[in-house]
Amino acid sequence: MTLLPKALLLVAALGLAACNNPDRYKNGAGADGMNNGVGSGINTDGLGDPSNPRSIAYFNQSVGDRVLFPVDQSTLTPEARGVLAGQASWLATNADYAIIIEGHADEQGTREYNLALGARRAASVQDFLISQGVSPSRMRTISYGKERPIEVCSDEGCYSKNRRAVTVLSMGTGA
């Protein structure tokens, strides 16, 4: 009997691994992966209709797909906890989505430290979502360090938006 859950977990893990390459920023991807005119650099295809409350677009815009962090911190602010509680309840009723939590840092730090810091932020979000009942088997984390800022100016107005953890959903292999 104990073999069965393990087998299921393995299937789930394979499903997660196979379902998508998490780099939705498209670092080139060969001949035509770039310069398709999307200003943010993020592929927004396939997110669905934002007026559909079960769509990824709805999650991103109305539930809120990201939380922000103070400089050098990975502790969740009260505001971040509020957003994540909303994410957890949405994810409970939309159990088919697989989840990748991206951790990011601003450019005010060295590259490798920022990779570690982004991982800390992603783990903070993952731990909180687990505490709110989201199954760990649905989630993976990835750190981009300072490699994928969303805003490119070099002042606090941009930095504060780049110190983020983003909950990225994809269809297919939820619980």
Next chain:
Amino acid sequence: MIRRMFPCNPHAKPAQSQGQSRPHNSPLKNEDKMRPFKSLTAALMIGFSSLTTVAHAEITIDINSPVIEPMPFAVPDFIDEGGAGELAANISRVVAADLAGTGLFIETPQDAYISRVTSFDAPISYPDWQAINTQALITGAVQAGGDRIVVKFRLFDVASGQPLGEGLQFAGTPESWRRMAHKVADAVYARITGEGPYFDSRVVYVSESGPKNQRQKRLGVMDYDGANVKYLTDSSSIVLAPRFSPNGDRILFTSYASGFPAIYLMDVGSLKTRNLGEVPGTMTFAPRFSPDGNTVVFSLEKGGNSDIYSMDIGSGAMTQLTNAPSIETSPSFSPDGSQIVFESDRSGTQQIYMMGAGGGEGVRISNGKGRYSTPVWSPRGDMIAFTKQNEGRFHIGAMLTDGTEERLLTASFLDEGPTWAPNGRVIMFTREGAGAGGQAGLMSVDVSGRNLKAIPTEGPASDPAWSPMLP
């Protein structure tokens, strides 16, 4: 290997006793190691020994001197002794650029020359070179035939009217002509400064393109001066912070090729690459070689916490070296392999610590204001280079291995990631500009703080890592 000598001064008596003379710093001998780069088919070294024991004050540069007046030197176009064509002049131009690029030498313009050097063995008219105040004269000649060129040169102390040591000759393929030029310049540099050579080396780095929020990255390798670029990966995955193996045959780096960051090992010759760190649910990053090339130290992140591990490359066996809830990363071995310097934010901010190669708590060595990161042990063993952040600025610095005698060599909006030249005298690093238009580029600076300059690259570039001297 061919061993042949030619006299330094064709009009002098044959020098005696030069039997197996070796270069002062013996950097140019062929090591009995691998061949990650095509080695020159024959690098004949005739030492600078016998004629230099005379008691005149020969020209030298002490690079530690607080004030350095660059030494004037002349490099007439090398003589084409058959088949070399413009290669002869091109080689002498690279020699001149190497030397002048150190800031320790200044080239006497060719249009100031009084004498022409028309033959490699013609006597030197010292008064003509003294009259234009040049101090070091380098003459050379190139022969080309088939798939082989031969470069020879001599160095003269103009003021004393003496050759400095004996001639030197290198042979290789026509494609390796810049390497032969670098070897000529290395021999001159080492002879006059007493320091080890570094021009005949390569740098692996990250070539960047695209806007900051969609930066494409690929690995490139180039000569230390930015020439001869070759790309090792395409831009399909983010790649970060490569490092050469101690003999230059392999490269470690972090890549998102699997979708998640992990450490990879690439063979430079075949470009064959394998993932060393695919442990599901973890991130591996910041890989560095041990001095024997058999072990990798790196960071492994699990559940948000990063610690330093080592891995035997052959067996894949891993050992955890640090165990703390803080971030431990950017390890670097001492040249003797006995210690590892690394950064940790266990005190609340990034600081530099040192531990035995087997792991442990570590002892903090950084003590100034601000945050210290990316420590890199000098190949000479005497210093640690680092990145420092303080009051909104980034610096590249160096200090002794006990953390004393800290000196900051640079300051800018964003400087990071030092790497040492093979002789431990020059540091290369990344400098990035602010804002949407800010591009990353490579810079170098002497460990004295002198000679800060940009390294020309085809496009934006970051994360340089210097190779050892080429074989």
